[in-house]
Amino acid sequence: MWMIGPLGFTAPLILTALIALPVLWFLLRAIPPAPIRRRFPGVALLLGLRDEDAEADKTPLWLLLLRACAIAAAIIAFAGPVLNPERGNTASDAPLLIxxxxxxxDARDWPRRIERAKVLAEAAGRAGRTVALIRLTDPPEAPVFQAAGVAVSRLSGVQPQPYAPTDLAGWAAAMPQGAAMETYWLSxxxxxxxxxxxxxxxxQGGPVTVFESPRAVLALQPITFKDGAVQIAALRLPAGGAQELEVSARGLDPAGIDRELVRATLSFAAGANRAETALALPPELRNRLTRFEIAGIRSAGAVTLTDDSLKRRKVALIGGGADAEGLLLLSPTHYLRQALAPVAELIDGGLSDVLLASPDVIVLTDVARLTQAESDSLLDWLDxxxxxxxxxxxxxxxxxxARSATDPLLPVRLREGGRALGGAMSWGDPKTLAPFAETSPFFGLPVPPEVAVTAQVLAQPDPDLSQRTIAALADGTPLVTRKAVGQGQVVLFHVTANAEWSNLPLSGLFVQMLERLAVSTRPTQPEAADLAGQTFVPERVLDAFGTAGDPGSLPGVAGEDLAAGLLGPTLLPGLYAGEERRIALNVISADxxxxAAVWPERIRIEGMEARQEQALKGGFLAAALLLLLADIVAALWISGRLSGRLAARLAVAVLAFGLAAPEARAQDDAFARAATSEVRLAHVVTGDARVDEVAAAGLRGLGLRLFERTTIEPADAMAVDIERDELAFFPFxxxxxxxxxxxxxVAAYQKLNQYLRTGGMILFDTRDAGLSGGSSPExxxxQLIASALDIPPLEPVAADHVLTRTFYLLQDFPGRYAAGIWVEAAPADAEQAEGMPFRNLNDGVTPVVVGGNDWASAWAVDADGSPMFPVGRGSGGERQREISYRFGVNLIMYVLTGNYKSDQVHVPALLERLGQ
Structure with missing residues (x-):
């Protein structure tokens, strides 16, 4: 490409035709030929006569310039002018590696990075160079160079990963040796x-250019609980001036809806790269929090998930009246208090009193007898x-x-008396603990050799004793037994909670065993020893933009790997559940x-901002055509064939054509007239011709039903390109x-968000029947498309939602498939008013409806009005199609009329139709 300042030419050799302009000048000067002046006396007879066909003796200078400019504009147009082209290494024809x-x-400004890479690839394509694209978060492999067009098409589907590059040394080894190439590194x-x-x-292959975004990298460290408050810490790079960040804490409100529960402000001092703050929250609110995120930042590093480490359990300690007797160190609950006070909310009182506080755990230390009412209350609590x-x-x-075979509050039957070890009348020496079995929740915990048991209560041999034993002594006698009761469980330590029968309460193993039993939670990152021998299953995983999604078919993770926290393709950030606890694995750890990356001085570093390329060929061709039209008008006027009024009209017409042609407004005006002249339904163009055809046919069928059954008479549906077309014309x-x-x-997202904020509705249809739990490719x-949309919290549509009664009374919303749908979550204060069967929801219309029922296929009709696709089988399928049409009618009525069916004026008629 040949450059002149910010202007480049893809075919610069064509510019050599400009040399011919002087030749054209002389040719134009010679046409028409200049007349020879002769003095002839008879000319006096012609005085006073007027020649209707005047002809100039030579071409005027301004007309010569007009024609020269027209020819020059055409030549420049065919030379392929481009404004602000990607310069690159214009002298190189080596392959390009991105x-x-x-x-x-990278997720925060990912669209800009993709645009930058596209500009690079397109510039390489104009130069005839091949292009290869690699992501350093992928497993290392040799780059594959392809045509630039293939690389550009691939870029649309490239997404970042929710972890940092993990094997740059492997990528270094995978690079081709001795191959010439130019590299652009988007760092x-x-x-x-x-x-x-x-x-x-x-x-080694050639020059390397680095692109870095000027934006600061912001990250949120895991949330901890310390000194009675939630500790929040954020990081930034580079450390710039003073800055404030808003951190949003989200969780489930009392109605079970995910929403922001509290917000905190962090302030970076000038030159600081770390900011901290603390939130003093009541336990009830703290236990609801599931996620903290930096407001306005779409990045997995700006999100931290919470787990059991933030949810302090409420533990009731009941010592059977022995706490007030004797020395403190002999108290049955003393060591339990020491172990649990830093990590749990302790509750004191009688059993009937603590049950009113709904504790997570109740600890009974040497309590033998309970009243029948207390036993019944405990069983209900265990259920x-x-x-x-x-x-x-x-x-x-x-x-x-304790020896009763039917006591539900003990996991096993006990023998009378106890077993003494290590005394003069004992059965033997003090016993140590046996290694924990693989089926035990304590498996993987190291057993200190100094822990010994001098006395215990023995369990009666039973067929299921081995299954209920989760810890044993070296001789095989049970030390800890467990039994499930309803949804809860009963666990018995066969030793005392103080050091009277064992030194186990004095050891660190005691605290670890309580942790494994989920009695307490540690507000720190678990160590490998704590999680060893366990397998954790992913519940939710984060993508690079910080969006939590279903893990799909991801396998379980060993506890040791989870504790190590080495994120990569096989270990994604998210929430992992084990048998007894849940662990949050975040992108940013506490340490x-x-x-910042440090580059050698020889490396050229550029900003991420890419100058927008603009092809000027069309503009120059339009200018050439406009000048040629003006030349025709001028030639006619000079020859006297145009009157002044007609010449003015032609000039105005040519000027109007010239102003309208470059902007191609005719098409836009036609689209606007078509969209606004009548009520029209619209579908978004996907790029898949078959899907777009079905969508158009589906809206055609729905429009026919609206025409037949309602006062809405929609015209033919329109296809909408969200990148190019105006969305405000369509309510749906x-x-x-x-x-x-x-x-x-980015521009399309701005239009979409403005559309949703100003009353538009979008029906998202994944067409996957909702059977894959959100893990289907669609x-x-x-999830990726919606990550940048301004969408409120969603919930499954409630039975009293206005969509169930805007025209038809419905409880299901099927399409070709029958599955649930999601709408905007109702506010927490949406209560049912007196005398109304429905909640007050007169506060707007949900901006989005999400489902996977393939409604277009159920609605679709051909040109004759016949259904295009089968729905179900037989009459049941046709009934489902009818309900699908009714849902479509309800949806359009809801879009056009809002929540008016929540008004009380409609209640009598609705109750009558419901038969209530």
Whole structure:
């Protein structure tokens, strides 16, 4: 490409035709030929006569310039002018390698990075160079160079990963040796191990240019609980001036709806790269929090999930009246208080009193006898998921109730008396603990050799004793037994809670065992020893933009790997559940420090801002055509063939054509007239011709039903390109989601958010029947598309939602498939008013409806009005199609009329139709 300042030419040789302009000048000067002047006396007879066909003796200078400019504009147009082209290394014809870190730090401005890479690839394509694209978050492999058009098409589907590049040294080894290439590295600006090795390998092939975004990298560290408050810490790089950040804490409100529950402000001092704050929250609110995020930042690093470490359990300690007797160190609950006070909310009082506080755990230390009312209350509490933790002692050993085979508050039957070890009259030496079995929740915990048991209560041999034993002594006698009761469980330590029978309460193992039993939670990152031998199953995982999604078919993770926290393709950030606890694995750990990438001075570093290329060929051609039209008008006027009035009209017409042609307003005006002249339904163009055809046919069928059954008479549906077309003309958009649909541009997202804020509605249809729990390719694509949309919290449509009664009374909303739908969550204060069967929801219309029922296929009709696709089988299928049409009618009525069916004036008629 040949450059003149900001202007480039893709075919600069054509500009040599400008040399011919002087030749054209002389040719134009010679046409028409200049007349020869002769004095002839007879000319006096012609005086006073007027020649209707005047002809100039020579071409005027201004007309010569007009024609020369027209020819020059045409020549320049065919030379392929481009404003602000990507310069690159214009002297190089080597292949182009585009390297993207593609980690969590890139997600915040990912669309700009994709646009930058597209500009690079398109510039290489104009130069005839091949292009290869690699993401450093992928497993290392040799780059594959392809045509630039293939690389550009691939870029639309490239997404960042929710972790940092993990194997840059492997990528360095995978680079081709001795191959000439030019490299453009889109860096996230962070230092990663192995970056220097990869840079050296890339420089062996040719020059390397680095692109870095000027935006600061912001991250949120895991939330901790310390000194009675929630501790929040954020990081930034680079450390700039004073800055404030808003951190949103989200969780489930009392209605079970995910929403923001509290917000905190963090302030970075000038030159500081870390900011901290603390929130003093009541336990009830703190236990609801599930997620903290930096407001306005779409990045997994700006999100931290919470787990059991933030949810302090309420533990009731009941010592059977022995706490007030004797020395403090001999108290049955003393060591339990020491172990649990830092990590749990302790409750004191009688059993009937503490049950009113709904504790998570009740601890009974040597309590042998309970009243029948207390036993019944405990059983009800256990049925709801409580944990009853019991410790033995002299009272329990002597109790005859403990030996009952039907006592539901003990996991096993006990023998009378106890077993003494290590005394003059004992059965033997003090016993140590046996290693924990694989089926035990304590499996993987190291057993200190100094822990010994001198006395215990023994369990009666039973067929299921081995299954209920979760810890045993070296001789095989049970030390800890467990039994499920309803949704809860009963656990018995066969020793005392103090050091009377064992030194176990004095050891660190005691605290770890309580942790494994979910009696307490540690407000720190678990260590490998704590999680060893356990398998954790992912419940929710984060993508690079910080959106939590279904893990799909991801396998379980070993506890050791989870504790190590080495994120990668096989271990994604998210929430992982084990048998007894849940662990949050976040992108940023408590000891993470953001460090800037340091590049050698020889490396050229550019900003991420890419100058927008603009092809000028069309503009120059339009200018040439306009000048030629003006030349025709001028030639006619000079020859005297145009009157002044007609010449003025032609000039105005030519000027209007010239102003309208470059902007191509005719098409836009036609679209606006078509969209606004009548009520029209619209569908979003996906790029898949078959899907778009079905969407158009579906809206055609729905429009026919609206015409037949309501006062709405929609015209033919229209296809909408969200990148180019105006959305405000349509009250409703049907958006079928495909797995490979490109993400909207930044400008399109702005239009979509403005559309949703100003009353528009979008029906998102993943067409996957909702059977894959949000893990289908279409659902995952919708999650990416919706990540940048201003969408409120959603919930499954309630039975009293206005959509159930805007025209038809409905409880199901099927399409070709029958599944649930999601709408905007109702406010927490939406209460049912007196005399109304429905809640007051007169506060707007949900901006989005989300489902996977493939409504367009159920609505679709051909040109003859016949259904295009089968729905179900037989009459049941046709009934489902009819309900699908009714849902469509309800939806359009809801869009056009809002929530008016929640008004009380309609209640009598609705109750009559409902038969109430």
């Amino acid at each position: 390297v993207m870190d593609a980690g969590w730090a 996230d600006g962070l230092a990663h191990p192995g970056r220097a090795d990869l840079l050296a390998a890339l420089e 709801n998921g409580g944990l009853l933790l019991r410790f033995a002692g002299p009272k329990l050993a002597a109790s005859d109730i 993470t420090e953001l460090q 958009l049907y958006w079928p989601v495909t797995a490979d649909q490109p993400l909207p541009s 659902s995952k694509r919708l």
